[in-house]
Amino acid sequence: MANDGEWDRRSLLRGAAVVAGAAASAPLLGEAASAQAGSSDADVLFKAGKFEQAGRAYEEILKKDPTNLHAARQRGYVGLLGNKFPDAEKYLTTALKLAPDDKQTNRFLADCYTRQDKLSLAAPRWQAAGKEAQAKWFAAVRGKPYQIHGDIARVPWKQMDPSPLIEASVNGGPPKRFSFYTGAPWLDMSAEVAKEAGLSPVAQQKIDYLGGTAWMYFGVLDSFKLGGIELRNIPVGWTETDQASPVGPSDGLIGTWVFYHLLTTFDYAGRSLILRRRTPEVARKVRADAIRAGAKPLPLWLAREQYVHSTGSIAGSGPRVMGVNIGGVSECVAVMKGEVSKQLRIRTDYDRPLETFGHSHPTVVYPCYPTEIRLGNAVAREVYCNSAPQMQADEYGFDSLGGFFHSFYKPYNITLDFTDMNVYIARGKAA
Template sequence: MTTDGEWDRRSVFRGAAVMAGAAATAPLLSGAATAQAGSRDADALFKAGKFEQAGRAYEEILKKDPTNLHAARRRGHVALLANQFPDAEKYLTMALELAPSDKDTNRLLGDCYIRQDKFPLSVPCWQAAGKDVFAKWFAAVRGEGYQIYGDIARLPWLQMDPSPLVEASVNGGPPKRFMFYTGAPWLGMSAEVAKEAGLSPVAKQQIDYLDGTAWQYFGVLDSFQLGGIELRNIPVEWSETDQVSSAGPNDGIIGTWVFYHLLTTFDYAGRSLILRRRTPESARKVRADAARAGAKPLPLWLAREHGLHSSGSIAGSGTRLVGLSIGGATESAAVMSEETAKRLRVRIDYDRPLETFGHSHPVVVYPCYPKEIRLGDATAKEVYCAANPTSRPSPSGFDTLGAFFHPFYKPYNITLDFTEMNVYIARGKAT
C-alpha cells in the first residue's frame, strides 16, 4: 500500500460501491472560518470551496513572493480542480522547481498529466510522490491512451437497485455486467473477467478491504465496448478478494476516468447511460436540451483524480460545496457528518444505527432526515440520508457540506461536461 493510501482506501472495485458513510465530509464552516473567508485569506477561501477567489488571492501572494511554495502549489491545485490544464501545469511546475521532491505537488502534477492522457509525463511525478505502483502502471500505456471510436452510446440499465448495471464488452468478449460510480477512479473488473480477456498485470498491490484484504492488479486493456462507443488502450484494474460485495452480482465497475473522456449523461429517469464523443455540436445539444428543461449550468470541480463536486445545499444551509457520487450502491440520498446534521438541526435517528463500510473500512452511521437537499433546482424533501459520526476532513484541503448519492438522482437526468466543467441536472428523461 502507498504511504497515504488515499487512492487505495477510496477505490471501489469488483462491484463494492459506495455505502452510507462513504463520503469524507467536513463539518460546516464555523463563524470564525467564515470571518476569515470574508477577509479574503487565501487558505480560508480555499477551505470554504471559494476556488476562484482563492486562486486570485494566491496569485497576489505570488506577486509579492514568487518563492512561496504553498501558494504556487495551491494556485495550481485551484486550476486543476477546474481542468484548466495550462494554468495547472504552470503553477505546479513553479512549485516543483521550488521543491522537486514535494510529494503533494508531484501527485497533483501527475493527476494533471493523466487527465490529459500524458501518461509518460506522469511517471516521474508518481515516483516522486511515492506511488510506484501507479508509475509502473502508467509507464505501461504505450501510444495514445483512451482512443475513442464511435459518436454515441445509449445503454439501457439492466437494473436500478441496489446499483445500476449496464452491459459492456471487454476485448471483444461476450457482454458483461458493469456497475458505474463516480466515486471510483478507473475501469475495474473481476479477476475472472481479466483472465478471460487475456490481461497481464504490470503492477500489483495488496490493500485493506472491508473485513479483510484484497489484491489489486493493474494493466492496459486493448478494447472496452459500450454500445456504440469503443475505448481502446486504457488503464484497467482488477481485483481478488474473499469479501462479498454489497452491490449485487456484477463483473466490474466503470469509474470517473472513463466518464471524463466523454460527455456523460446519467439518465436516471430514463434508466439509461448516454455517452457521447464531445464535439462542439454535441456540447451545444447538451446545453440546448438543458435550457429547454430549465436546467441552469452548475459548476463542476474534479478533485484527487476522481472526486466530483458542485454547489448544493442541505436543510437551508445556503449554497455550499457538495460531493456528487453518481451510481454506486447505497440507500442514502445524501451523507453528511454528524456535526453538520446537528448544526443544521436535521433529525437524526440514533435508535437505528447502520453498520456499513466507508472507504473500505467499517463504520456506523445513523439515519437522518433533512427537510430538503438541493442541487440547482433539483430537490428531495424529508428523504432518507445518513449522518456519519466519524467523518474525516477532506484530503484535498477543502470542506464539503455533504455528498449526494444514487437515490437523490432518480427523478432526474444529470450530464457532466468536463471541458466547460459544468453540471446539468433536469427532471425527467433525457432527450
C-alpha cells in the first residue's frame, strides 16, 4: 500500500521491499509494554497484539454503550484479522449503522466481503471508503470469482534470487514468468501480457511512482494456470509507467489474494510452490505433516487486505507480532523500526546508509545485525537485517517489531493456512 493509502503492487522494491510490506512498529519493549499487556484497556491490548483479549474488552464496552462506534469498529477489525467473518460482519455492520459515512468502517467491511468473494457487496463499501477504482473493478466481476479447478500443484522455481520466479499460463497461452510476494494484494501482470491475453480495463487510476507516475489498470482474467491448479474469473491488474522497474525481468506478480484462496506452501528449501485446494480435510493433513516435520502452529493474522502477520522475536525480545513477507526482493532477512533496534541494542552500521524505496517513495535504512531472530522454531543468528528509522508506526493499528523477508526463509518451507489461520515453518524440503 502506498503512503497515500492507494494500493500499489510496485511497493515490491529492491532492498526495501524492505519497508513496503513490513509490519509497522512502535515502542512496545521493556517494563512499560509488560504493564500495558496486562491492562484491561481495550486499545492498549489491541496495540500490544493481544487481539482476543482486546476483542473481549471491546465487547464489554459495547454492553455498556452499544452506540460506541470505535468499540464496534475495532471489535469487527479483530474478527477480520483472524478471518472470523461472522464476527467481523456483525460488528462492522453495527459500526456502519452508527456512522454510515465512516471510511474506516467501510474499508474494513469491503475487505471482509472481498475475502469471502462477495464482490457485489464489497463494491459499494469500497466506493464509500473513497476507493472508486476498486469499486468499479469489483462491480464489473460477473459470477463467482477465483473458481478453482484441480486439487494440487507443485510448481518448480525457475530462480531463487533476486526474486523467486515460477511459470504460469495466462488465458491458456504459453508459459509466462511470474514472481510472488505476500506484501502485494492481487494478481498483477505486465501491460504486454495483459494485451496478449485480450484484457480490457474496467477501471483505472494514476499514482505517483518513484520519480514519475504510473497508470494502474484493472480487469477480469478468464484463466490463470499454475501447474495442476487453474483459477478462473480472477480480478487482475496491470501497470504502465514511465519509470524502469526495479524488480528485474518478469511477466507479473502474484499477491496474497491468490494465496489465501488456496492452502499454499512456499517450499524455499525445495525450490517449489505447492498449492492445494483449501478444505478442512486438506488443512488437517498439512497441519499433521508440518508438526511431524518439527513445525509448531503459529497464529496467522491478515491486516489491510494482504499483509500477513504472526508472532516472532528479535534479539531476545520475546514473542511479538511481526510481518511475514514471503517472496519479493530483499537481501536482508528482516526489517525493524529504528527505535526497536536502539531499544534492543542491536549493532547497527549508521556509517553505511542504504538509499532505497518503501511504498514507492525514497527512504533510508541502515544495516544491522541482531544476535538472533526467530519465527517459531526457525532461527537466524548474526544475519544482515535493516533498521528503518522512517518506518511508519501504527500503520495497522497495532504494534510490531518489524517483518521477516525473503532471505530468512531459504533453509525452510513455510505454509499459510487460511482455513485455521495458522503459519507453519519447518526446516528442509516440504513433504
